[in-house]
Amino acid sequence: MVSLLPTPHPKERRLIFANISKPGYAPDIENYLAHGGYEALKKALGMKPAEIIDAVKASNLRGRGGAAFPTGVKWGFIRHDDGKPHYIVVNGDESEPGTFKDRYILHQDPHQLIEGLAISAFATNVHLAYIYIRCEFPKAAKIVWEAIKEAKARGYLGKNILGSGFDLDIFVHQGAGAYICGEETSLIESLEGKRPYPRIKPPYFPAVLGLYMKPTIVNNVETLCHVKHIISMGPEEFAKMGSPGDGGTRTMCVSGDVRRPGFYEIPCGGVTLGELIHDVCGGMKPGRQLKAVIPGGSSAKVLRAGEVFKMKTKGPDGQMAEKDVPLLDLVMDASSLMAAGSMIGSAGVMVMDDSRDMVWALNNLNQFYAHESCGQCTPCREGSLWMSKVTTRILDEGARPDDAKNLKGIADNIAGRTVCAFGEACSWPTQSFLAKFPDEFEKRVK
Amino acid sequence: MIATTTRQADSLTPGFISEADELVSHYPVSKRSASLPLLHLWQNHFGFIDDSGVEWIAARLDLTPVNILELVTFYPWFRREQAGKTIIRVCRTLACALAGGYEVKEKFCQAVGLDPHCEHHGYGHAPPTTADGNFSVEFVECLASCGSAPVALINDDLVENISPGDVQSIVDSYK
Numbered sequence: 369m370v371s372l373l374p375t376p377h378p379k380e381r382r383l384i385f386a387n388i389s390k391p392g393y394a395p396d397i398e399n400y401l402a403h404g405g406y407e408a409l410k411k412a413l414g415m416k417p418a419e420i421i422d423a424v425k426a427s428n429l430r431g432r433g434g435a436a437f438p439t440g441v442k443w444g445f446i447r448h449d450d451g452k453p454h455y456i457v458v459n460g461d462e463s464e465p466g467t468f469k470d471r472y473i474l475h476q477d478p479h480q481l482i483e484g485l486a487i488s489a490f491a492t493n494v495h496l497a498y499i500y501i502r503c504e505f506p507k508a509a510k511i512v513w514e515a516i517k518e519a520k521a522r523g524y525l526g527k528n529i530l531g532s533g534f535d536l537d538i539f540v541h542q543g544a545g546a547y548i549c550g551e552e553t554s555l556i557e558s559l560e561g562k563r564p565y566p567r568i569k570p571p572y573f574p575a576v577l578g579l580y581m582k583p584t585i586v587n588n589v590e591t592l593c594h595v596k597h598i599i600s601m602g603p604e605e606f607a608k609m610g611s612p613g614d615g616g617t618r619t620m621c622v623s624g625d626v627r628r629p630g631f632y633e634i635p636c637g638g639v640t641l642g643e644l645i646h647d648v649c650g651g652m653k654p655g656r657q658l659k660a661v662i663p664g665g666s667s668a669k670v671l672r673a674g675e676v677f678k679m680k681t682k683g684p685d686g687q688m689a690e691k692d693v694p695l696l697d698l699v700m701d702a703s704s705l706m707a708a709g710s711m712i713g714s715a716g717v718m719v720m721d722d723s724r725d726m727v728w729a730l731n732n733l734n735q736f737y738a739h740e741s742c743g744q745c746t747p748c749r750e751g752s753l754w755m756s757k758v759t760t761r762i763l764d765e766g767a768r769p770d771d772a773k774n775l776k777g778i779a780d781n782i783a784g785r786t787v788c789a790f791g792e793a794c795s796w797p798t799q800s801f802l803a804k805f806p807d808e809f810e811k812r813v814k
Numbered sequence: 815m816i817a818t819t820t821r822q823a824d825s826l827t828p829g830f831i832s833e834a835d836e837l838v839s840h841y842p843v844s845k846r847s848a849s850l851p852l853l854h855l856w857q858n859h860f861g862f863i864d865d866s867g868v869e870w871i872a873a874r875l876d877l878t879p880v881n882i883l884e885l886v887t888f889y890p891w892f893r894r895e896q897a898g899k900t901i902i903r904v905c906r907t908l909a910c911a912l913a914g915g916y917e918v919k920e921k922f923c924q925a926v927g928l929d930p931h932c933e934h935h936g937y938g939h940a941p942p943t944t945a946d947g948n949f950s951v952e953f954v955e956c957l958a959s960c961g962s963a964p965v966a967l968i969n970d971d972l973v974e975n976i977s978p979g980d981v982q983s984i985v986d987s988y989k
C-alpha cells in the first residue's frame with residue numbers, strides 16, 4: 369500500500385490528508401469527533417449561507433476535479449431563494465489516469481467529506497445530495513454509507529441538523545465502470561438512470577439545468593473537503609497558503625518512474641516540478657534521466673524534459689516582464705501550467721524516464737480513450753478509435769510516411785467539435801506527443 | 815437478447831425484493847434513478863443479468879425493458895453471462911503499464927490456466943473464464959491507484975505493487 373510519508377515532507381502542509389495513513393486512525397465517527405470533527409459544521413450553521421459562499425469565494429478555492437473552476441463562483445450561480453429544489457452531486461468517480469487522491473479520502477476519512485458536503489449544502493440551500501462513487505471502490509461505498517448512518521444518528525445529517533432547522537439527506541450512488549461518468553453532465557444522466565451521454569452546454573449547465581433539470585452543483589470529493597478547512601481556519605488564511613487565485617493546498621499524485629511515487633499535499637504553487645520530482649519524490653530511478661511529464665492527469669498535454677517556456681512574470685519593480693522558465697522551474701499551480709500550454713487538471717503527475725518509448729506511451733493512452741469514448745459524437749467515437757489503431761499499427765509494423773500528419777489531422781478534427789470535453793481530453797495526448805516528440809514518430813518510418 | 819434456460823426472476827426472495835425497494839426509496843424525485851443500484855443488486859446476487867432481470871427491474875421502475883438493457887450494454891461492469899467466482903481485474907493503463915502491468919496480467923492468466931492473450935470482448939460477455947468457473951481475468955482501465963502500480967482489483971480487494979513473482983501466491987489465496 370502506498371502511504372503518506374510518516375512525517376510530512378518540509379514542502380507539505382496537510383489539511384485534507386491530516387489524518388490519512390495515520391496509524392490507528394479509523395473511519396468511524398468516534399474517531400473523527402476525537403480529532404475535532406464536525407466543529408466546522410457547528411460554526412457554519414451559525415453563519416448566514418451568503419457568508420459561507422463569500423468565504424469560499426475569498427478563499428480562492430478552485431475545483432480539484434480537473435477544470436480548476438473557482439468553487440465560490442460556481443456556487444454563486446445558484447440563486448438561494450429561487451423557490452426550486454437544488455442538489456449537490458459529489459463527484460467521486462475518480463477515473464482520470466494518474467489520479468488517486470479521492471480514493472484515500474473516501475476509504476479513510478469519509479466524515480471529512482460528509483462535513484464539507486453538509487456545510488456546502490447549507491450554503492446553497494440543498495436538502496438532497498448524492499455521492500457518486502465509482503464501482504471499482506466497492507469498499508469505499510460501504511464505508512461512506514456507514515459514515516452517513518453514523519452522522520445521521522448523531523444529528524449531523526437528516527432533519528433539523530443540530531437544532532438549526534436545516535435538513536439534509538445524503539445517499540451513495542455507485543457507477544458501473546465508465547470513465548465518461550466523471551464528466552459532470554454524464555454523471556447527472558447516470559444518476560438519473562439514463563444512458564450516460566453528456567449533455568450539451570449551453571443550455572445544460574448543471575447550475576441551471578442539472579439533476580432532474582434543477583440547479584445542481586457538481587463538485588469533486590477533495591473540493592468539498594476543502595470547504596471544511598476554509599470554515600475552520602478562515603478564508604484569508606486558506607487563500608494565503610496558496611498562490612494568487614489558487615488558494616489552499618492541493619493533493620498531488622505522482623506515479624511512474626520516480627523513486628517514491630505516492631500522494632502528497634502541498635500548498636498550491638508551493639513546489640516547482642523539479643522540487644516535486646527530485647526532492648519530494650526522491651528523484652528518478654537510479655541511473656535514469658527525466659524524459660517526459662504529464663502534469664495533470666492523462667488528458668493534460670505532455671511536457672518534454674529540457675523545454676523552456678516563455679512566461680510573463682511580475683518583476684521586483686512590479687512591471688510585467690517575459691522570462692525564460694525551464695521545465696523543472698515550472699510552479700505547480702493552475703496558472704503556471706496553463707501558461708506552459710498544459711494544465712494542473714487533477715494534479716495526477718505521471719513521470720517517464722529516458723528508457724520509455726513515447727509512441728508506446730501514447731498508444732497506451734489512445735487505447736484508454738478509444739475504450740472510454742461514450743460514442744455520442746462522431747469525431748470522438750471514430751477519431752479516438754482511429755488514433756488508437758494508427759499508434760498500435762506503428763508499434764506493430766512501423767510507421768507510414770504520413771502517419772504523423774494523419775494522426776495530427778484526426779486529433780485536430782476532434783477537439784472543439786464535440787459535446788463534451790472528452791473530445792479535447794482524447795486529442796491532447798496525440799497532439800502534444802506529436803509536437804514534443806516528433807523524432808520518435810519519424811524514426812519509425814520505414 | 816441472450817437466451818437462458820432458467821429465469822432468474824423466478825427465484826427472487828422477499829428479502830431481495832425488500833432490499834430493492836429500500837434502494838428505490840433513496841431516489842424520492844425519480845424512481846428511474848434506481849436503475850443502476852438495482853442492476854448492481856441483481857448482478858451481485860445472481861452473478862449476471864438475464865432477460866428476466868432486465869424485465870423485472872424495468873417493471874419495478876415503471877420503465878420499458880430497453881431502458882434497462884441500454885444501460886447493461888453501455889456499462890462495462892454489467893454482464894449477461896456468468897463470470898468466474900473470483901474476478902481478477904488487472905489495470906491496463908499507463909502508470910501500471912510502465913510498472914509491468916502487461917506482464918502481470920499474463921502471469922495471472924497463466925496462473926489460473928487461461929490463454930494469456932485472451933481478450934475480453936465486452937458487450938455483456940463475461941470476461942475470459944476458466945472451465946471450472948473459478949476465475950475470470952480481464953484488463954480494466956485505471957483503477958485510481960497509480961502510485962502503487964501495478965494493481966489489480968480482485969473481487970472487492972485492491973492488490974497493489976504486484977510483481978510477477980507474487981502472482982501465483984495471490985491466486986492461491988483465492989482458491
Ligand SMILES: Cc1cc2nc3c(=O)[nH]c(=O)nc-3n(C[C@H](O)[C@H](O)[C@H](O)COP(=O)(O)O)c2cc1C
Pocket residue numbers: 430431432433434435436437439459460461462463464547548549550551552553586587588589591592788789790793
Ligand atoms: C472526460 C471527463 C472526465 C472527468 N472525470 C472526472 C472525475 O473522475 N472526477 C472529477 O471530480 N471530475 C471529473 N471531471 C470534471 C467534471 O466534469 C467537473 O468539472 C468536476 O467534477 C467539477 O468539480 P470541481 O469544480 O470541484 O472540480 C471530468 C471531466 C471530463 C471532461
Ligand code: SF4
Pocket residue numbers: 548565566740741742743744745746748749786787788789790791
Ligand atoms: S466528446 Fe466523446 S465522450 Fe464526450 S459526448 Fe462526445 S462521444 Fe461522448
Ligand code: FES
Pocket residue numbers: 465466467905906907908909910911955956957958959960963964965
Ligand atoms: S494506471 Fe493503473 S491504477 Fe492508474
